[in-house]
Amino acid sequence: MNNNIKTPKKLIEVALPLDAINVAAAREKSIRHGHPSTLHLWWARRPLAAARAVIFAQMVNDPGYQQGGGFRYGVNKEKAQAERERLFKIIEDLVQWENTNNEEVLDRARAEIRRSWREVCELNKGHPQAAELFNPDKLPGFHDPFAGGGALPLEAQRLGLESYASDLNPVAVTINKAMIEIPPRFAGRAPVGPVPSGEKQAKLHNDWSGAKGLAEDVRRYGAWMRSEAEKRIGHLYPKAEITVEIVKERPDLKPLLGQKLTVIAWLWARTVKSPNPAFSHVDVPLASNFILSGKAGKESYVQPVVEGSKYCFTVKVGEPPEEAKEGTKAAGRGANFRCVLSDAPISGDYIKAEGQAGRMGAKLMAIVAEGARGRVYLTPTQEHEDAVRQAQPTWKPSGNVPARLTGGTCVPYGLTEWGDLFTPRQLAALTLFSDLVGETIAKVKTDALAAGLPDDDEHLAGVGAGATAYAEAVGVYLSFAIDRLAMTGNNLVRWNSVGEKAQHSFGRQAFPMLWDFAEPNFLADATGSLSAGVFYSYDPLPLLPTDTAGIATQLDAQSQTISKNKVVSTDPPYYNNIAYADLSDFFYVWLRKPLRAIFPELYATLAVPKAEELVATPYRHGGREQAEKFFLDGMTAAMHNLAEQAHSAFPVTIYYAFKQSETKDEAGTSSTGWETFLQAVLDAGFAITGTWPVRTEMRTRQVAMDSNALASSIILVCRQRPVDALTVSRREFIRELNATLPEALDEMTRGGVNSPVAPVDLSQAIIGPGMAIFSQYAAVLEADGTPMSVRTALQLINRFLAEDDFDHDTQFCLHWFENFGWATGKFGDANTLAQAKGTAVAALVTAGVLDSSKGDARLLKWSEMPSDWSPETDARLPVWEALHQLIRALNQDGESGAGSLLARMPARAEPIRALAYRLYTLCERKGWAEEARAYNELVTAWSAIEQAAGEAGVLGSQAQLDI
Incomplete structure (x- = not known):
């Protein structure tokens, strides 16, 4: 990286329309028809909506800032915010599934990317490497060195960037080739295969733009494969x-x-x-x-x-x-x-x-x-x-x-080799299908030559674009269909008695033993059939971008050089997460049979490479400590490689799949995996300029809350730390936190340039401004001169979610709740705590928040509070009481009822919301899912409640501005 490059802050370093991104990402999880994820199973894919939004915001200049922090519009922050809102609207349109291939929406996004790029080129026209780095007529390329399922390279390509994907896993590389490399190479070509018998050409469209012709050939030759299979093994599938x-x-x-x-x-x-x-x-x-x-x-x-x-x-x-x-x-x-x-x-x-x-x-x-x-x-x-x-x-x-697999393995029961996971009939059929792929490739080539497609004798693995390469391309997608058959056609497949269908064997990321299993009919037309497998191989192709080239290669992220001067966004492995190399052998052994001739180098080994996979797996590395060291060293090397190579005009964005179970200790948001990953990023020379909690793993709110498992990714926004970065003391670091975090926290909870951050995400979001301070320094030194650890920094940052800035009665309730929840405690304990907080038990009882009798004391739940309560006549009104009365109103009377109540106590609005955030964080840390839900639902509904209050005509103009 070149630190002399001048670049404005990017939108992602300042603001994002998180609500719109999260809603779109959540919705996308239920979409199957046409979604690229149906091409081939891969684990923990990022939603296309999130990937598209992040890359766009990573490349577009923020309207408010120029090089050195100056405002583009001088001190006119309102104009800058209006410009942000315009960019937000582009993102809001961009993330909608219906707009995946909407050229009008995509063109607006691409135009903004090009406009920002030209601004950067203009700023750096005097740079000694301007000709190499700042060509205003050509956008930089994009690279994801941990490409996995390929969502990030695909969406970069959709936004107009030449896209590069690399991964150590050959299955992942093949998926990326199928998504970003093959479709552009054969775009706009009409199909060459004969129409399946029984169909009429008139019924088929003749628009062969993009990858539609390729998709049609996969469909036609898939039908031929099924017909041939029926002739050869139909007797194995009696009616x-x-x-x-x-x-x-x-x-x-x-x-x-x-x-x-x-x-x-x-x-x-x-x-x-x-x-x-x-x-x-x-x-x-x-x-x-x-x-x-x-x-x-x-x-x-x-x-x-x-x-x-x-x-x-x-x-x-x-x-x-x-x-x-x-x-x-x-x-x-x-x-x-x-x-x-x-x-x-x-x-x-x-x-x-x-x-x-x-x-x-x-x-x-x-x-x-x-x-x-x-x-x-x-x-x-x-x-x-x-x-x-x-x-x-x-x-x-x-x-x-x-x-050994988290989630179980069938090995102790004698199913020790991949072939043991299939019945003899399944093995015979799958082997035949694999052989038929080879026959199909030869047939496609013959038909392609007859249709006038030239043959340049170049293969798909090279630069081939003629009949040979095209035939091999069709073979790749048909091979994917066989992998899908293997996934739904093995003896670890469960019968779903509710959905009345076979459930594929990857209900969890493991191979647990199954005692009764379903064997689907490969020659039927239902789930688990060859027809269904072929359908999912061609159905997504017409929606894949084809206007810009893509390249997928097998490389180790620690040593690759593709990232040089490219925009980088990546989703690396997560500490001790599932070892995908172990799981993907299931697919590799079936792909290798038909694809080894097409990609000889990619499928040269008998199994997926495992030793180099960056996962802290104790059984591979001789223990937990050795595994942690392997992960930290390897991830640091990979991140350092990115920090050195990525284009300095853009921040690097890195996804980390955060789990709420990683926040259960009293220190707040911390865990071995999270700390180890952050440490690797900082040791690599990155400074963190922002963190965004994006719901890339969304499940239903009910399920997520009940299991206390947050389904979010933290997106780290990183730039290379200056080589002359300062070293500061712990006291100076804390002083800077005190000066910065209160305003940042207020911005997050109230909403400003961004929509308000939900309570469920607050503990992650606050890491951004906190780690931005910590990571800008070469080191923060403790009193004994040793560098402060990431864990300690996280603990200090998370303190700001626990600061008590409420009335005395509410402070009592907070601390009592933290120790006892809704349970009963001793009067003596309550009395001692009340005195420490500057109140009294009798006053708390009078206030209507505490019940005390027979030597005991307990907090009143919202459901126990009177429905005829009047804030206007309540002589003692702690924020605690106002909050729980508002929760009661929301649950009993809906948003309009809660709004009417809030309108009668407008001065309590901000303290109520702040307390709800505080209590949600406490409940989340304690694992109190039911209690946490009430506070999260209140804040989620806050805008609607304020709107209802405003319509009641009582909330002041200031409250209206805060919406």
């Missing part, structure tokens, strides 16, 4: 015929008599030999439950029928008995079952021994077929049992399933 005998047992099936129904899935239970010596020759089922459908009015379940030393399964319709909900599972946790023949216990240790000895099998419990009005559940037949036995796989993936 379910509804016979007279079946109808006798199930009169509800009479309307289907004589029909041959397409099977959606076969449902299996694992088996082991009975531990009872009398039945040791029998394979008995391990079923966690026998429920097939839990839908009201459509209930179905499996019933085991025992006859001596034999048993079979039959399917019943109607309300299931209680025992059906338990299957053969015994009471208690873990792998404890009972023998269906003798009721003898089957211990987890016994099951593990059987599995490791290769004696674990599977028995068909039920068949799920497609009826005219939904799913039909059928009793197994010998024909369907035998079909799977006919499968003779010629290949299976090798490599070890991870033996």
Whole structure:
């Protein structure tokens, strides 16, 4: 980096419309149709909305500031804020899913980026490297060195930047190639494949702009693959015929008599030999439950029928008995079952021994077929049992399933290699599909040449853009379809009895053992079929940008040189998070088979590289301390690499997936992972100029609050620290915090250039201005001359969320609540605390916030406060009482009722809001989810409450300005 570069502050260093970004990011999590994430599973993807907004704000100059901190509009802050509002409107439009490919909206954003870039170029036209660094006619490139699922490079490309993505993981690199590299190379081309039989060309559109032609070819050749598979292995997937005998047992099936129904899935239970010596020759089922459908009015379940030393399964319709909900599972946790023949216990240790000895099998419990009005559940037949036995796989993936994973692993039960996770029928089909990709590539090339596409003999891995490369490109997307099949077609797939579909095996980031599993029909058209896999491979392609080039490569972030003079935004690994290299081997072993010929260097190794993955995994590095050192050293090197190379005209933005469970200690927002990550960033030479809490992991508020797990990312905005940065003492640092943080906190809670920060995010947001002070110095020295740790700095910053600036009664309530919550304490303790806070127990009782009797004392909950309370006539009105009365009004009378009450005590408005923030932070730290919800909901509704109060005509003009 060149510190002599002149650059205005960027918008992201000053202001962001967080509410609009968070709402859009949350909404995006429920969008599937057309979303690039459906191309291939990757973990912890950033929402496109957040990525787009961050990169835009990272590149656009803030209207208020020029080089050196001067105002562009002199002292006219109002004009600067009006300009920010205009930029905010662009962001608000930009983050909407419907505007993903809205060229009018995108052009406005691109124009602002170019305008800001020209301003920077003008400022630096005398710079000795101006020709290299400041070409006003060409935007800098973008780079993400931890590209992962590719959201950041994709959105940079959408905003008009030449985009570079790199990652150590070959699966991630392939995903990025499919998103940013391949579509632009083949943009605007008509499809070359023949229209599938039964379709008419007239039904298809002839607009082949962007990647629409490529998408259509993936669809057409995917249909050809399915047709070929039907010819070769269709016998392995028999239909379910509804016979007279079946109808006798199930009169509800009479309307289907004589029909041959397409099977959606076969449902299996694992088996082991009975531990009872009398039945040791029998394979008995391990079923966690026998429920097939839990839908009201459509209930179905499996019933085991025992006859001596034999048993079979039959399917019943109607309300299931209680025992059906338990299957053969015994009471208690873990792998404890009972023998269906003798009721003898089957211990987890016994099951593990059987599995490791290769004696674990599977028995068909039920068949799920497609009826005219939904799913039909059928009793197994010998024909369907035998079909799977006919499968003779010629290949299976090798490599070890991870033996240690947070969330569980199936390895102790004998499923030790990747091939063990599939039934013989699944292995035979997946192998055939992989082979068909090779045949399809040859077919595409022939058709492309016949359609007039030239062949330059260059491959996709190089610079090829002719028939050979195009055929390989189609093969990449069809390979993704096979990976999706593997994900939904293995023996760790659960049957969802509510949604009546197979749930893919990555419900959590692990491979936990599953006792009863669903085997989808690959040749049907439902979830888990080849048709569905192909659909998700072509459906997102038309929405991918194609006007700007993209390049994805496999590189280590610690040594890569792509970042040189580029805009950098990245989402690095998070300390001891899930080891994606272990998980992604599941996909790698299937991708490697068809793609090794296309990307020989990318798929040269037998498995995904693991030793270099920047995750603090103790089992890889010999213990927790060694793992922490590995992560800190590696992340520091990677961040230092960015600090040295990234274009100095722009800050670097770094995502950190913050979890609320990391804030449970009394120090406030601190954790080993967070501290270690921050330490790496600062040790790399970065100074933090801002932090933004963005909801990139959003779940529903109810779930998030109940689990006390905040789903946010902290976006760090960083610039290289000057080489001549000063060293200051602890006292000077605290003095600067005291001068800066109160105003920053007020800005966050009241709203100014930004929308107000929600209480749930406040402890993270306050880190920004605090760490901006801490990180600008070479070191902050303690009294003994040692450098202050990041942990200590965070503790000092978080103190500002705990300062008591309320009336004496409220201070008592705060401290009592912190120690006792709503529970009862001793009168003596209450009396001592009241005296210390300058009040008295009797006064608190009179104020209506405390109940005291029989030597005890407790705070009154909001639900216990009188609904006829009048703030005008209350002679003693602490902020605590006003806050909880307002919560009562909100819950009982809604926002209008709360607004009417607030209008009657306008002077209490700001203290009420400040106290709500304070109490939310306290509850969050304590893990009191229910209590925290009440305070968070009040602040979330604050604007509406103030608006209702303003409409009542009593709140003063100042309160109106604060909205």
